[in-house]
Amino acid sequence: xxxxxxxxxxxxxxxxxVNNRELPALDPPHTLADMDKVGVRARGIAxxxxxxxFMALCAAERALARAEVDAESLDFVILANWSERRYVxxxxxxxxxxxxxxxxxxxxxxxxxxxxxxxxxxxxxYLQNPRFSRGLVLASDRSTRRLRPGSRATLVFxxxxxxxxxxxxxxxxxxxxxxxxxxxxxxxxxxxVGADGYLNPKIKQRELNQLAGRSLxxxxxxxxxxxxxxLADIDxxxxxxxTAGVQAMLAEHLGAPPEKTLNNLADVGNVTSASIPVSLxxxxxxxxxxxxxxxxxxxxxxxxxxxxxxxxx
Amino acid sequence: xxxxxxxxxxxxxxxxxVNNRELPALDPPHTLADMDKVGVRARGIAxxxxxxxFMALCAAERALARAEVDAESLDFVILANWSERRYVxxxxxxxxxxxxxxxxxxxxxxxxxxxxxxxxxxxxxYLQNPRFSRGLVLASDRSTRRLRPGSRATLVFxxxxxxxxxxxxxxxxxxxxxxxxxxxxxxxxxxxVGADGYLNPKIKQRELNQLAGRSLxxxxxxxxxxxxxxLADIDxxxxxxxTAGVQAMLAEHLGAPPEKTLNNLADVGNVTSASIPVSLxxxxxxxxxxxxxxxxxxxxxxxxxxxxxxxxx
Numbered sequence: 189x190x191x192x193x194x195x196x197x198x199x200x201x202x203x204x205x206v207n208n209r210e211l212p213a214l215d216p217p218h219t220l221a222d223m224d225k226v227g228v229r230a231r232g233i234a235x236x237x238x239x240x241x242f243m244a245l246c247a248a249e250r251a252l253a254r255a256e257v258d259a260e261s262l263d264f265v266i267l268a269n270w271s272e273r274r275y276v277x278x279x280x281x282x283x284x285x286x287x288x289x290x291x292x293x294x295x296x297x298x299x300x301x302x303x304x305x306x307x308x309x310x311x312x313x314y315l316q317n318p319r320f321s322r323g324l325v326l327a328s329d330r331s332t333r334r335l336r337p338g339s340r341a342t343l344v345f346x347x348x349x350x351x352x353x354x355x356x357x358x359x360x361x362x363x364x365x366x367x368x369x370x371x372x373x374x375x376x377x378x379x380x381v382g383a384d385g386y387l388n389p390k391i392k393q394r395e396l397n398q399l400a401g402r403s404l405x406x407x408x409x410x411x412x413x414x415x416x417x418x419l420a421d422i423d424x425x426x427x428x429x430x431t432a433g434v435q436a437m438l439a440e441h442l443g444a445p446p447e448k449t450l451n452n453l454a455d456v457g458n459v460t461s462a463s464i465p466v467s468l469x470x471x472x473x474x475x476x477x478x479x480x481x482x483x484x485x486x487x488x489x490x491x492x493x494x495x496x497x498x499x500x501x
Numbered sequence: 502x503x504x505x506x507x508x509x510x511x512x513x514x515x516x517x518x519v520n521n522r523e524l525p526a527l528d529p530p531h532t533l534a535d536m537d538k539v540g541v542r543a544r545g546i547a548x549x550x551x552x553x554x555f556m557a558l559c560a561a562e563r564a565l566a567r568a569e570v571d572a573e574s575l576d577f578v579i580l581a582n583w584s585e586r587r588y589v590x591x592x593x594x595x596x597x598x599x600x601x602x603x604x605x606x607x608x609x610x611x612x613x614x615x616x617x618x619x620x621x622x623x624x625x626x627y628l629q630n631p632r633f634s635r636g637l638v639l640a641s642d643r644s645t646r647r648l649r650p651g652s653r654a655t656l657v658f659x660x661x662x663x664x665x666x667x668x669x670x671x672x673x674x675x676x677x678x679x680x681x682x683x684x685x686x687x688x689x690x691x692x693x694v695g696a697d698g699y700l701n702p703k704i705k706q707r708e709l710n711q712l713a714g715r716s717l718x719x720x721x722x723x724x725x726x727x728x729x730x731x732l733a734d735i736d737x738x739x740x741x742x743x744t745a746g747v748q749a750m751l752a753e754h755l756g757a758p759p760e761k762t763l764n765n766l767a768d769v770g771n772v773t774s775a776s777i778p779v780s781l782x783x784x785x786x787x788x789x790x791x792x793x794x795x796x797x798x799x800x801x802x803x804x805x806x807x808x809x810x811x812x813x814x
Contacts, residue, residue, distance in 0.1 A: 189629065189630065189631075264682075265684075270588055270589050271588065273586045273587065273588050274586065274693070274694065275583055275584065275586050275647060275693075275694035275698075276583050276611070276613045276692065276693060276694055276700075276802075276803040276804065277611075277613065277689045277692075277693065277802075277803050277804040277805070278611045278612065278613075278804050278806070280684075280686075281684045281685070281686030281689050281804040281805060281806060282686050282689050283686070284684050284686040285685070285686025285687045285689065286686070292684060293682035293683055293684045293806065293808070294684040294686060294804075294806070295610060295611060295612050295619055295684070295804075295806060296610065296611045296612075297608060297609065297610055297611075298589070298591045298608060298609045298610075299591065299608050299609075300589045300590065300591075306608055309627075310623055310626065312626070312630075313623065313625070313626020313627050313629060313630070314622075314626050316502060316626060316629035316630075317502065317625075317626070317629075318502075334588060369577075369606035370606055371578075371593075371594045371597050371605060371606045371607040371608070372594070372598070373593075373594030373595050373596070373597040373598025373599070373607060374598045376590045376594050376595050376598065379589065379590075380587070380588075380589060380590065381587065381588035381589055385588075387589075489589070489590075490589040490590050491589065491590040491591050491594040491607075491608075492590070492594060493591070493594060493606065493607070493608060495606070
């Protein structure tokens with residue numbers, strides 16, 4: 189199979205980052221200590237102007253600049269988004285037009301928090317076609333608009349976008365080694381967005397954490413096993429941020445050493461579809477992640493879609 | 502590249518087919534003669550129970566039965582839908598669960614009327630992976646819910662679903678030869694679903710027909726040229742039904758002989774994402790299409806996404 193390389197990564201966080209002291213009052217009220225216990229210190233809350241399209245475009249421009257790639261050379265644009273779904277049209281064609289990616293076909297997918305990884309695997313599929321050599325995969329979510337004001341969820345979620353330029357058979361960039369995709373539709377009713385437009389969980393947070401931890405662990409194990417690897421062969425686990433509880437469950441189920449596990453949930457909240465690339469960008473900039481590092485990233489999205497990718501930086 | 506074959510096709514039309522005499526009154530009122538001139542004699546109007554999921558499942562079961570394929574053997578389920586978008590979860594995981602397609606990953610795409618063809622190309626991409634050999638591509642739309650009651654659009658659109666089982670490198674079934682995908686995001690604002698949930702065109706019908714005709718013709722020509730073919734080498738043109746005006750424009754732009762052009766718009770209306778497979782099923786059952794026939798199908802979706810596939814039956 190043709191090899192997918194990520195040659196440019198760009199992210200966007202809203203101008204307004206809100207810490208726990210500044211967060212609109214919760215109902216019932218929480219002490220600052222209780223809020224801090226949740227494990228998120230700050231989250232971006234997008235303004236009216238910072239919608240899914242705007243954030244996606246900013247991230248895309250940064251990714252293209254880092255890859256030193258011209259938008260006109262893109263063969264496709266795939267955008268994952270769950271928080272601002274429209275009937276018609278999709279968002280991706282608007283990104284395509286705004287970037288001037290004239291040759292690119294463009295479309296949206298859902299997949300909730302699994303959107304970035306699913307999008308990457310779709311790109312991998314298209315890159316097997318001799319006609320396509322370069323594309324853009326985006327994840328952009330303004331999840332805070334899907335939260336009941338004052339709910340505990342407003343502590344956890346944040347808004348963000350991320351974009352990656354993907355190319356095939358080039359000698360540079362991060363290399364996709366393998367991926368695993370799973371879906372368990374029997375869990376489709378555990379959370380939905382109600383008629384009021386707000387996320388409505390029908391499962392206790394503890395159960396959700398357990399289910400997510402189990403799913404992330406099982407898909408990670410399957411991917412490692414197929415590639416003849418163990419956790420010892422991986423430099424970093426960089427999973428979807430989810431919640432601190434999900435992270436704890438994943439570590440428990442997988443037996444993952446905490447020093448190998450990275451996520452920036454504390455700094456930006458759960459930025460849903462964008463969480464893995466936003467986290468990657470964060471730790472690359474900090475110098476924690478280095479070229480050549482072997483990384484395993486797993487994500488789970490309400491649906492219930494869970495997935496993992498194995499790659500070298 | 503691995504070859505995609507369609508080994509089973511299933512469709513679903515609502516129980517209630519409404520002819521022009523039975524159609525709820527239009528505003529302003531139309532004579533029956535005026536209504537007949539639009540070119541749609543009947544359209545399915547789905548009941549509350551016949552939602553996107555229900556219709557998709559019925560079509561899926563028929564497709565699996567025709568392919569003589571067990572749902573448990575499916576590697577993936579891809580569902581195109583624009584008319585009942587949800588934030589979370591996607592519909593495809595619910596189809597996966599209801600069918601018992603335990604091994605399959607599942608997700609939704611948008612793409613409006615281009616959804617079936619885009620879905621087919623995604624399947625083609627996944628089938629290039631040695632691990633995947635079989636999947637299900639669905640298109641299911643209850644478009645009549647997106648139409649202002651009494652509007653002229655209620656004359657044109659109908660509800661339907663279709664499903665195809667796709668397999669790779671098998672000796673049976675319809676064979677995908679090549680495909681072409683294009684997007685022109687500059688046209689993204691010509692029609693949208695407003696806050697009332699109804700389709701709101703911002704372009705004159707005549708202009709829309711011309712644009713759609715031009716787009717369908719250009720993508721069809723590009724596909725033929727790349728494959729060293731002309732219209733003379735094609736047995737049938739079976740485009741997205743759209744409207745009678747779109748069909749006329751396509752024929753004009755492409756110079757397509759009317760006797761080679763098939764669509765069942767008159768019988769079911771514009772069934773949006775499902776139109777090409779619904780039309781295929783219709784003409785296969787009529788005995789008009791025969792195994793081995795070489796067919797070109799093009800579609801255009803509000804977005805603006807246009808695409809074409811070349812295949813033998």
